[in-house]
């Protein structure tokens with residue numbers, strides 16, 4: 478968690494605020510403020526040098542009233558139970574806002590994956606499954622990738638689960654590689670989903686995407702495809718992306734006034750998301766401090782790295798040119814920054830709506846696994862666009878009807894759906 482903000486306190490504050498607006502029953506609030514189940518465990522891994530190292534792992538299942546818990550597994554050295562709790566809670570709202578029949582879960586391991594060999598990574602993720610096997614599965618809880626985890630890791634985890642169960646079970650996990658039970662379109666799903674919501678927001682704001690520019694924080698899975706989509710789907714210009722440099726242990730912004738080329742930058746990015754500065758410089762990029770992305774004279778900001786990046790210190794740096802913030806990351810904006818942004822009339826597409834494309838295609842992946850019949854990339858993109866556009870429309874309608882901002886409106890849509898499922902199941 479970046480800065481001093483606690484992500485779970487932030488998730489609870491956001492929820493409490495909307496629960497108050499909705500005059501939600503205090504007992505229902507108490508159910509939804511906390512995860513229903515939490516797992517904290519230690520995973521022994523035999524390292525390449527023969528020693529055994531213990532890794533701290535987590536899985537949090539926030540609410541499964543609408544269906545099996547769903548959500549990624551994050552590998553990060555600063556992972557905490559509270560970050561995982563927050564991310565699991567946001568997954569409940571995310572699945573509800575795009576109206577897919579799933580609940581909210583999230584997992585994590587305290588580790589910097591860049592410090593592990595391929596074999597160590599494989600043994601670590603298999604160990605995670607060995608410990609969690611009784612409490613995950615296609616009808617209980619379906620993991621997926623998040624920061625620091627990859628499609629290949631999902632493939633190993635699916636294999637471990639299938640071996641333990643004695644039957645091929647691809648629907649245990651999503652984000653698997655193509656040819657190994659994965660779905661076409663999952664890799665670009667979150668970034669493209671961000672762009673579909675940006676397109677809808679621009680229609681609402683009467684902005685011409687071809688005349689718009691964007692600054693993006695991050696250059697991992699979400700940021701890369703958000704950058705590609707902003708340029709190739711919308712016809713706009715992206716002036717910068719940023720990344721964490723694992724060698725220098727600091728972040729940098731890669732800026733080009735006439736527009737970056739994300740496909741070129743991807744070709745000079747290593748598997749951990751660090752962009753080669755020398756090659757970028759030679760290709761005309763200005764290498765700036767990691768905090769510079771937010772100070773650009775652009776129309777759109779897309780935070781797509783970690784939580785708490787737009788906070789009381791950084792929100793005042795946002796330029797007057799910015800009309801739209803599309804939250805690719807989970808929890809990138811603190812409540813203090815929300816107040817600043819809203820007082821300036823900047824339109825926000827809130828995280829659990831904006832970045833719901835990933836879990837939506839994960840759901841499509843699980844559906845295809847169940848059918849054992851696979852869709853084309855075009856079919857997946859079309860279905861994703863439909864889902865994201867419908868979800869954006871439902872949240873915008875709520876925002877206009879209730880005269881609330883888009884974050885509160887997204888919570889209102891999502892909470893109503895989860896509460897209804899709890900009522901129908903007789904929980905409340």
Ligand SMILES: NC(=O)C1=CN([C@@H]2O[C@H](COP(=O)(O)OP(=O)(O)OC[C@H]3O[C@@H](n4cnc5c(N)ncnc54)[C@H](O)[C@@H]3O)[C@@H](O)[C@H]2O)C=CC1
Pocket residue numbers: 622623624625626667694695696697698699700719720721722728729749750751767781782783784805806807808832833835836
């Ligand atoms: N991958 C997915 O399908 C989804 C991811 N998300 C969220 O999107 C965000 C990004 O996730 P991914 O792209 O999957 O992760 P990733 O691991 O592929 O990329 C993370 C990126 O953030 C950069 N980064 C880390 N710290 C930074 C800093 N201080 N300044 C600038 N850049 C920094 C890294 O260099 C890397 O480029 C996270 O909040 C994640 O939870 C949300 C929905 C789905």
Ligand SMILES: O=C(O)CCC(=O)C(=O)O
Pocket residue numbers: 547548549550571619620621622623651652807832833835836837839
């Ligand atoms: O694809 C998924 O199931 C979950 C992705 C995820 O972890 C997220 O949306 O934050």
